[in-house]
Amino acid sequence: MIDINDAKNAVLKAGIKLLESGLTARTWGNVSCRVDGESFVITPSGRSYLSLTAADLVLVKIDDLSFQGEIKPSSEKGVHAEVYKLHPEVNFVIHTHQDNASVIAATRLKEIQVDSKYPTLGETVLCADYALPGTEALQKKVRQALEKSTGKAVIMRHHGALCFGANAEEAFTVASELEEACRVFVINRYLKLSGERKYDPYAMSAFVLGQDRETLLSLVTPEKRAYGASFRRGNGFIWFDGEREVEIPDEQILAGWPEEVGLYRAIYQKNQWIKAIIFQATPEILSLSTAGCSLKPLLDDFAQIIGLRVRTVERDDPDRVARALGRSSAVLIKNTGALCCGANEDDARAAGAILHKAAKAWIGASLFGRVKPINPVESMLMRYFYLKKYAKQALVMSADK
Numbered sequence: 001m002i003d004i005n006d007a008k009n010a011v012l013k014a015g016i017k018l019l020e021s022g023l024t025a026r027t028w029g030n031v032s033c034r035v036d037g038e039s040f041v042i043t044p045s046g047r048s049y050l051s052l053t054a055a056d057l058v059l060v061k062i063d064d065l066s067f068q069g070e071i072k073p074s075s076e077k078g079v080h081a082e083v084y085k086l087h088p089e090v091n092f093v094i095h096t097h098q099d100n101a102s103v104i105a106a107t108r109l110k111e112i113q114v115d116s117k118y119p120t121l122g123e124t125v126l127c128a129d130y131a132l133p134g135t136e137a138l139q140k141k142v143r144q145a146l147e148k149s150t151g152k153a154v155i156m157r158h159h160g161a162l163c164f165g166a167n168a169e170e171a172f173t174v175a176s177e178l179e180e181a182c183r184v185f186v187i188n189r190y191l192k193l194s195g196e197r198k199y200d201p202y203a204m205s206a207f208v209l210g211q212d213r214e215t216l217l218s219l220v221t222p223e224k225r226a227y228g229a230s231f232r233r234g235n236g237f238i239w240f241d242g243e244r245e246v247e248i249p250d251e252q253i254l255a256g257w258p259e260e261v262g263l264y265r266a267i268y269q270k271n272q273w274i275k276a277i278i279f280q281a282t283p284e285i286l287s288l289s290t291a292g293c294s295l296k297p298l299l300d301d302f303a304q305i306i307g308l309r310v311r312t313v314e315r316d317d318p319d320r321v322a323r324a325l326g327r328s329s330a331v332l333i334k335n336t337g338a339l340c341c342g343a344n345e346d347d348a349r350a351a352g353a354i355l356h357k358a359a360k361a362w363i364g365a366s367l368f369g370r371v372k373p374i375n376p377v378e379s380m381l382m383r384y385f386y387l388k389k390y391a392k393q394a395l396v397m398s399a400d401k
């Protein structure tokens with residue numbers, strides 16, 4: 001048993017560490033600390049770790065998930081409770097959306113073997129079957145995996161990971177060992193299938209999609225990087241090419257301007273909700289854009305934040321690029337990369353990070369057989385509830401001002 005204030009401080013510190021370590025972004029993931037045999041404190045639902053105070057953390061009962069106060073605890077409190085029930089020695093649990101574990105979460109694998117270099121993980125890490133986030137069904141699936149597991153981490157299919165330990169420090173060690181073990185597992189699979197001797201993200205993406213690495217690399221030109229970023233301003237917008245900011249008013253004639261300026265204008269004119277656009281061209285995104293892929297959600301946060309599909313569109317067709325963003329926060333631009341959009345810069349960057357992870361997951365999962373997206377009805381439900389919750393939060397935020 002520890003003092004509740006010490007438990008709360010440990011959770012607040014771990015929340016910041018979760019963000020800084022890149023194990024999760026923004027309000028995703030959650031952290032908890034056991035107080036005694038009956039209860040734990042956990043982060044609240046949908047709040048930024050950066051602004052959390054001890055008063056925002058919620059005391060939850062392990063046996064029936066009841067809680068005190070007005071603030072709602074994280075919707076994944078049930079999976080945390082399962083860990084505390086099964087493991088009396090565990091005092092700290094973190095749920096992450098970390099990149100490499102998410103790649104494994106996107107495969108159909110039931111478990112992965114791990115090297116003895118990662119002692120906290122046991123010899124195998126199990127992947128819990130899928131259920132919608134925040135549901136009792138998910139809690140049950142995670143419990144089943146936890147019961148069979150010998151290590152301190154479980155992967156949640158199509159979602160993320162659960163890592164735990166005697167204290168915060170051990171839980172973070174588990175998360176970083178898991179990240180490394182998953183990364184190595186995918187690379188070894190690639191090396192075995194391809195016969196290559198070393199890993200290179202361009203070569204792996206090209207191998208998966210039947211492309212040529214050199215051709216792919218030749219597409220990474222400084223001119224493409226100039227897609228940069230853009231922000232709506234007044235009736236026009238700002239275009240930032242990586243070095244300079246240029247203001248483009250609505251009446252500006254675009255003849256002679258780079259093509260991306262035309263794309264940005266079309267996007268803003270057609271989609272009033274978009275206020276910021278970020279360009280992304282990681283090896284995996286570039287490769288998928290070159291193959292002309294249409295991505296569907298392999299991970300929950302893709303369905304929630306990006307939408308039900310990301311299409312590839314030709315770069316000389318601004319109208320289609322703008323239309324592709326009607327119901328999705330991202331679009332792949334053929335042979336170029338992706339444009340990721342949001343109602344503000346933070347949202348656009350979040351969409352970029354989620355798309356990058358989704359592209360890695362798509363390439364990685366392809367090494368283990370046919371890629372199978374989440375059931376479309378479930379994806380649609382997640383998207384709907386996310387947008388509803390988001391609209392409510394935006395309303396609260398504007399009322400605060």
Ligand SMILES: [Zn+2]
Binds near residue numbers: 029076095096097160
């Ligand atoms: Zn999650």
